[in-house]
Amino acid sequence: MNRRNLLLAASAAGAGILAVPAVHAQGAWPHGKPIRVIIPWPPGAANDTLGRLLAQRLSEKLGATAVAENRTGGAGLVGTSAVLQAAPDGYTLLASAFNTAVMPLVLKGATFDPQKDLEVCARTARAPLVLASTGQKREKTYVEVLAAARAKPREWNFAISSLGSAGHLATIEFLRRTGLDLDMVTYRGTQPALTDMMGGNVQLLIDPCFAILPARGDGKINVLGIAAPERSGLANDVPTMAESGLPGYEFQSWYGVWAPKGTSAEICGRINALMQETMREPAMVQRMTGQVLEPVTESIEESKRFIASEITRAGELLKLVNYQPE
Template sequence: MLDRRDFLVTAAAAAAGTALGAPFAGAQNADFPNRTIRLVVPFAPGGGVDVFARLLAEKIKEKNGVTVVVENRGGANGSIGGAAVRSADPDGYTLLFSAATHVMAKQVMRNPPYDPVTDFVPVARVGEAPMLVVMAPGLPFKTIREVVADARNQPDKWTFATSALGAPGHLATVAFNKLAGLKLTIAPYRGTAPGLTDVAAGHVQLMIDPVLALLPMARSGNVKALAVTASKRVALAPEIPTAAESGMPGLEYASWYGVWAPKGTPNDVVAWLNKACNEAAVELGATGRLAELGIEPVTNTPDEFARFIAKDVQRNTELLQSVNFEPV
């Protein structure tokens, strides 16, 4: 699991408006915000990133009286939506809501249209969640151990879907292959929903993605849940074993979610957005909305988020290098 201890804060701190040391706003943009904020999601509607973005947008609107609209701009491994935000005016009215996928663009794409670290301002990391390993419903296997045993004998019959290269689910899939000593094909999709649809139809056999995106399909029987990528069972789905219990110790990965602004966005605007995001995340956690989706709220300052990104990129770059991953 990603290390969350340094980044979680109490609801009381956020409710008090401390914003973890960030100033509330400066005189330069004292009237911010005074119009609609666009929250760009770089994936198709219906996936985990989209669901969380809409909850956050709704809560920010409710608490601050500002309209926040979610705009889906999927495609090109999330870079179409990212490029739209990068080229937007750095005024705080066009933001990116994404997962760890965003910061790995340089590691998984040969010609990324931007530098995901230096071309954006980290605003806030707002949540993280364990992921779920699911399988096509028509297959007879019940554990990761059984899947690996069959895949070793018939590797050509097994393919993983992934929502995007560099996404947490993709990185967990790379780790799955490494731990199993396999090289199963990984097929990238334009977000979670289309990949999950193909798993349910049996066109591909496996997928790893956040619990919030996959659990409804697993509970309905449209896909089979094999394990969660956590060190212990999750409260949302205690009936699903951990990866270790299912036969793959060491498969521990979490998805995380954050908000970015274009490079050059004024510090006081970033501070206002950081406070709004922190308060929204804490309240969504307190009301149980995030728990229903398997997400744990996270709050931090922009500087803490930047340090977290650096650590996460280093870890995942080392994973990709260890299996000789080539950008596409």
């Protein structure tokens, strides 16, 4: 081989050596680098459970080193901001809930657009909302409660577990649909709201089923209806709101996985496939049911359409009550 051909061969070989890592870097996710699953809420809640499940499955199924990390503060904004600012390489993911989609409608400091500044990877689970009343009142059914609240509205009010929550929006729609004019009392979380309702200090609460259903059984609360299109396997004895007398009234809290804007469709698609596979496993269905959650298996496009509809409805309901971000 002459000198010219030797140089050309060396040049081609060098180009090949450079090209291989470039292809490898793009197609080998996950490879070597740990994946952070950011959970913007404290440990212990459903959102935390699902975030840790994602990290576990990334490790088990993809051979990755995945670590769940609680980054709390700012009503979810601190952890969400960490993901918004992360590189779109699949090594930082957000495991959050309904709140992420409506955050800019609720928090003044949330200046991002959840549909433009984050990539949807999957919805993972949902929890239909239920309407409950205090056991301190003699009214025990939806029809009885509605009649009593219409007759004496000052003796009935709604607890709101947190502003901008799914329960808050569902309460606004409930009042609009029924024509009731009841006061809303805001709390810092479901537990204090539920405790006050049990004691009769507030009379009504709409919140996710996993928060309310475990509290029934001792007569301190009455579960009047579930805001779902059909009865849930989580509580077959609870009528739908349509059965109770409010057709079309459907609300749920839900959970999902997002990635920074610009994360490749391939990576998002692999996460989606992984979570769909996970949520179809009989053992996982049983585990979710035990935590009063319903698994969700849907494509990224289906998730995007659902989330867009949730954002639209939330904006319309908050506008009805002239809600201003705080």
